Amino acid sequence: xxxxxxAHLHAAPMAAGPTGPLVGLRILDLTHALAGPFGxxxxxxxxxxxxxxxxxxxxxxxxxxxxxxxxxxxxxxSRYGARNRNKRSIVLDLTEAADRxxxxxxxxxxxxxxENQRAGVLDRLGVSYEACHARNPRFVYxxxxxxxDPRTGxxxxxxxxAFDPIAQAMxxxxxxxxxxxxxxxxxxxxxxxxxPGLMAALGLVSAIHHAQRTGVGxxxxxxxxxxxxxxxxxxxxxWSYTGRAxxxxxxxxxxxxxxxxxxxxxxxxxxxxxxPAMWERLCILIGRPDLLEDERTADIRVRIKHRDVVxxxxxxxxxxxxxxxxxxxxxxxxxxxxxxxxxxxxxxPHVAAREMVVRVDHAHHRPTVxxxxxxxxxxxxxxxxxxxxxxxxxxxxxxDELRTRVAESDPA
Numbered sequence: 001x002x003x004x005x006x007a008h009l010h011a012a013p014m015a016a017g018p019t020g021p022l023v024g025l026r027i028l029d030l031t032h033a034l035a036g037p038f039g040x041x042x043x044x045x046x047x048x049x050x051x052x053x054x055x056x057x058x059x060x061x062x063x064x065x066x067x068x069x070x071x072x073x074x075x076x077x078s079r080y081g082a083r084n085r086n087k088r089s090i091v092l093d094l095t096e097a098a099d100r101x102x103x104x105x106x107x108x109x110x111x112x113x114x115e116n117q118r119a120g121v122l123d124r125l126g127v128s129y130e131a132c133h134a135r136n137p138r139f140v141y142x143x144x145x146x147x148x149d150p151r152t153g154x155x156x157x158x159x160x161x162a163f164d165p166i167a168q169a170m171x172x173x174x175x176x177x178x179x180x181x182x183x184x185x186x187x188x189x190x191x192x193x194x195x196p197g198l199m200a201a202l203g204l205v206s207a208i209h210h211a212q213r214t215g216v217g218x219x220x221x222x223x224x225x226x227x228x229x230x231x232x233x234x235x236x237x238x239w240s241y242t243g244r245a246x247x248x249x250x251x252x253x254x255x256x257x258x259x260x261x262x263x264x265x266x267x268x269x270x271x272x273x274x275x276p277a278m279w280e281r282l283c284i285l286i287g288r289p290d291l292l293e294d295e296r297t298a299d300i301r302v303r304i305k306h307r308d309v310v311x312x313x314x315x316x317x318x319x320x321x322x323x324x325x326x327x328x329x330x331x332x333x334x335x336x337x338x339x340x341x342x343x344x345x346x347x348x349p350h351v352a353a354r355e356m357v358v359r360v361d362h363a364h365h366r367p368t369v370x371x372x373x374x375x376x377x378x379x380x381x382x383x384x385x386x387x388x389x390x391x392x393x394x395x396x397x398x399x400d401e402l403r404t405r406v407a408e409s410d411p412a
Contacts, residue, residue: 001343001344001347002343002346002347003343004343005366007343007346007357007368007369008359008360008366008367008368008369010346010347010352010357011346011357011358011359011369012355012357012358012359012372013358013359014358014359014360014361014383014384014385014386014387015381015383015384015385016385017385018044018047018048018049018086018385019047019380019381019382019383020045020046020047020048020373020377020380020381020382020383021046021047021377021380021382022043022046022047022048022205023047023048023380024047025043025047025048025049025111025112025205025208026048026049026050026051026109026110026111027040027043027044027048027049027050027051027110027111027112027113027114027204028050028051028053028103028106028107028110028112028113028114029050029051029052029053029087029113029114030053030113030114030115030117030122031052031059031114031115031116031144032059032060032061032116032117033059033060033061033116033193034061034079034083034164034190034193034194034197035116035144035193035194035196035197035200035224036114036115036116036144036197036200037059037080037083037084037197038083038193038194038197038198039114039144039196039197039198039199039200039201039204040052040087040114040197040201041083041084041085041086041087042198042201042373042375043114043201043204043205044085044086044087044386045085045086045373045375045382045383045384046373046375046382047380047382049088050086050087050088051087051088051089051090051106051110051394051398052084052087052088052089052090052389053090053091053092053103053106054089054090054091054092054391054392055091055092055093055094056091056093058391059080061077061079061080062076062077062080062391063076063077063080064077064079064080065077065078066078067365068362068365068366068368070365070366071364071365072364073364073365075364075390075391076388076390076391078368080388081360081362081368081370081388082370084388084389085360085370085384085386085387085388086384086385086386087386087388087389088389088393088394088397088398089389089390089391089392089393089394089395090392090394090395090398090399091391091392091395094122094125094126094127095125100125100126100127102399102402103127104127104131104132104135105402105405106398106402107132107135107136107139108135108136109401109402109405110136110139111138111139111140111208111211112139112140112141112142112204112207112208112217113132113139113140113141113142114142114143114144114200114201114204115141115142115143115144116143116144116145116197116200117143117145118145118146118159118161119143119145119148119149119150119158119159120159129141129151129219133217133219136217137215137216137217138211138212138215138216138217139211139217140204140207140208140211140217140218140219140220141217141218141219141220142200142201142203142204142207142219142220142221142222143200143219143220143221143222144196144197144200144221144222144224145158145162145221145222145223145224146160146161146162146163146166146167146223146224146225147160147162147223147224147225148221148222148223148226149219149221151219151221152219152220152221155223162224162225163192163193164186164190164191164192164193164224165186165192166192166224166225167192167193167196167224167225167227167228168186168187168191168192168228169186170225170228171192171224171225171226171227171228171229171230171231171232172228172229172232172235172236173186173187173191173192173228173231173232174186175235175245175246175247175248176232176235176245176246176247176248177248178248178250179248179250180247180248180250181247181248183248184248185248191228191231192224192227192228193224195227195228195231196222196223196224196226196227196228199222199227199230200220200221200222203220203222204220207220232246234246251270252307255304256272256274256300256304257274257300257303257304257307257310258271258272258273258274258279258282258303258310258311258314259272259273259274260272260311260314261339262311262314262315262318262319263315263318263319264318264319264321264322264323264325264326265319265320265321265322265323265325266322266323267322267323267338267339268323268338268339269318269323269326269327269336269337269338269339270335270336270337270338270339271314271318271326271330271334271335271336272334272335272336273334273335274300276299276300278334278335279292279300279303280292281333281334282314282330282333282334285329285330285333285334286313286314286317286329287317288313288317291310291313294309296309297309297310297313323338326338345357346369354372354376355372355383356371356372356374357369357370357371357372358370358371358372358383358384360384360387360388361387362387362388363387363390370384372384
């Protein structure tokens with residue numbers, strides 16, 4: 001297994017520069033923590049010029065750890081670094097009139113903005129959607145909030161702060177995750193933040209497309225709770241049809257069998273064979289053709305009722321073999337996949353072929369690795385091309401661009 005200190009030696013290099021389909025767009029980034037930065041990260045990966053606007057103290061998690069061992073400068077920690085690649089950074093104190101004017105000058109050059117402050121925070125600073133629209137009628141303003149923004153629907157919870165667990169809990173994810181109704185759990189990855197961020201990014205580019213056709217910008221928002229309801233929508237559909245919501249079912253899926261995570265001799269594997277053809281092939285490959293005639297396992301209806309028999313047979317076979325042996329027998333024949341940890345990605349041929357792990361260089365500490373953009377294009381490849389920015393790293397550069405713009409527009 002690859003050691004984390006040497007992971008960069010097994011990773012793909014960064015790209016030389018932005019080449020994605022959003023090259024030519026400029027997005028202002030007033031985000032912090034996870035939801036907003038995750039959305040703007042993908043816009044940057046896709047080629048947009050994303051300008052991270054930070055207060056003099058830096059955004060919320062910039063200086064949070066963990067840090068690379070030996071990093072004495074500590075200009076940004078792992079959380080900031082993982083979500084803010086490919087962006088340029090400028091410091092603006094929006095409580096100061098001069099910096100607000102610089103902000104509005106950037107608005108005049110930009111296509112849109114994404115922020116994830118609590119409702120009303122930027123309004124009170126004087127940089128509301130309405131103020132931005134007045135300076136640039138084509139400007140698109142996107143927001144991620146726990147319960148949305150009053151502009152699109154007045155929620156009684158609008159002033160409430162929210163984080164990932166709250167969104168997952170109220171959005172239906174927790175109720176359908178876990179082993180049973182007495183042991184519910186939030187999903188491990190912070191989908192209550194990342195999914196709303198991605199939806200906001202999609203909404204932003206959609207509204208920019210509209211603005212380019214019509215010349216009219218607009219405001220849009222994504223409520224974190226709404227986004228979680230969206231990805232939990234199958235539970236509502238099931239309840240609407242049957243009166244029974246989707247209940248926690250561990251690693252299996254209600255209505256499918258076999259469809260689970262099974263222990264192997266040295267790890268775990270996911271095995272799923274719900275269709276008749278897949279089930280037949282699985283039974284033959286594991287040496288259990290008798291299961292095809294067993295009245296408890298002959299078709300999916302009875303297999304669901306007798307999961308203990310199905311899982312006992314498959315689990316018993318898997319436990320007697322290593323993960324590699326399971327993959328060797330089932331790979332390409334029935335759906336199967338090993339349970340990976342991040343270190344395993346560095347040794348997987350699929351990950352290598354798709355260049356899904358990238359070496360990210362830093363000026364002040366050793367290289368680290370990040371997951372590459374998963375959206376692939378034949379003509380406009382997206383990817384990681386710029387390390388996370390230090391605080392205000394591009395401040396003077398951006399101010400020079402604004403000064404040049406003013407000079408070029410001056411008829412004198």
